[in-house]
Amino acid sequence: METAIDRFIRHLAVERGLSDHYQLSVRRSLEAFAAWLREERSLDDPASVELRHLTDYLAHRRLADRLAASSARVHLIALKIFFRHLAANSLIPTDPAEPIDAPKLRRHLPDTLNEPTVARLLESIDDALPLARRDRAILELLYASGLRVAELTGARLENLFLEQGAIRVIGKGAKTRVVPVGTAAREAIAAYLEGERPSLVSRHSGSEIFLSNRGRKLSTTRIWQIVKDRARLAGIETKVYPHLLRHSFATHLLGNGADLRVIQELLGHADIATTQIYTHVDQKRLRDVHRRFHPRG
Numbered sequence: 001m002e003t004a005i006d007r008f009i010r011h012l013a014v015e016r017g018l019s020d021h022y023q024l025s026v027r028r029s030l031e032a033f034a035a036w037l038r039e040e041r042s043l044d045d046p047a048s049v050e051l052r053h054l055t056d057y058l059a060h061r062r063l064a065d066r067l068a069a070s071s072a073r074v075h076l077i078a079l080k081i082f083f084r085h086l087a088a089n090s091l092i093p094t095d096p097a098e099p100i101d102a103p104k105l106r107r108h109l110p111d112t113l114n115e116p117t118v119a120r121l122l123e124s125i126d127d128a129l130p131l132a133r134r135d136r137a138i139l140e141l142l143y144a145s146g147l148r149v150a151e152l153t154g155a156r157l158e159n160l161f162l163e164q165g166a167i168r169v170i171g172k173g174a175k176t177r178v179v180p181v182g183t184a185a186r187e188a189i190a191a192y193l194e195g196e197r198p199s200l201v202s203r204h205s206g207s208e209i210f211l212s213n214r215g216r217k218l219s220t221t222r223i224w225q226i227v228k229d230r231a232r233l234a235g236i237e238t239k240v241y242p243h244l245l246r247h248s249f250a251t252h253l254l255g256n257g258a259d260l261r262v263i264q265e266l267l268g269h270a271d272i273a274t275t276q277i278y279t280h281v282d283q284k285r286l287r288d289v290h291r292r293f294h295p296r297g
Contacts, residue, residue: 040060080102124230140182143249
């Protein structure tokens with residue numbers, strides 16, 4: 001099992017180009033199953049695994065660890081893709097996980113900020129204060145382009161085209177896409193690049209657009225903290241985080257008439273089904289408006 005798991009993780013990294021975080025999640029799930037298989041069934045050969053072993057293990061995890069449906073689904077999917085890969089490459093005779101259906105999860109509608117609240121957040125930043133231009137540029141770009149926080153921290157100067165109003169980012173699965181950057185965001189980024197970034201550069205600096213006060217690349221945790229702090233200073237009581245601005249970006253585009261396929265491309269979603277959740281958000285908003293303003297709503 002250990003050798004098969006190592007080979008599969010290399011496949012995810014080299015051939016599929018999946019993130020370190022995803023590789024680690026899959027490895028943890030597979031190693032937990034391998035440990036249970038050795039201890040409870042005295043097996044260590046993937047070719048010996050049967051459907052009953054998988055169902056027994058999943059039942060054990062649900063009962064012993066009281067896993068939520070979402071966590072159980074993560075483990076099951078890791079097992080399914082692992083054994084599917086082994087079977088497809090003739091490393092095991094059949095796929096024992098094939099008959100198991102992944103449980104469907106209730107999709108929770110994403111939280112969003114309304115347009116006035118986003119404007120309040122952005123306009124509350126005083127550009128005269130230290131690091132304010134950087135922070136404003138970060139918030140403007142998150143909202144203007146719907147970037148994931150990891151895409152923002154990895155954004156580099158050579159991939160920024162301010163005159164054309166675009167930025168090239170590397171998203172999930174190492175997929176590259178070019179995203180438009182709106183006028184307000186372009187102006188905020190230009191002000192930061194001209195008036196603040198040069199003072200942050202040190203001998204440790206790379207070409208990342210956004211730098212810490214020590215001249216290093218900002219971490220995703222630090223971006224979360226910046227967004228949270230700026231929301232608090234703006235007097236916004238709602239919990240604000242980077243992905244909330246991404247949700248707001250998509251919802252506001254849809255609400256103002258953008259095509260769902262265009263939003264899919266901007267967000268870098270591989271599947272239109274992932275983007276379709278925003279149609280439910282917009283329909284909820286329409287129902288709320290109807291209830292509030294229709295005489296018999």
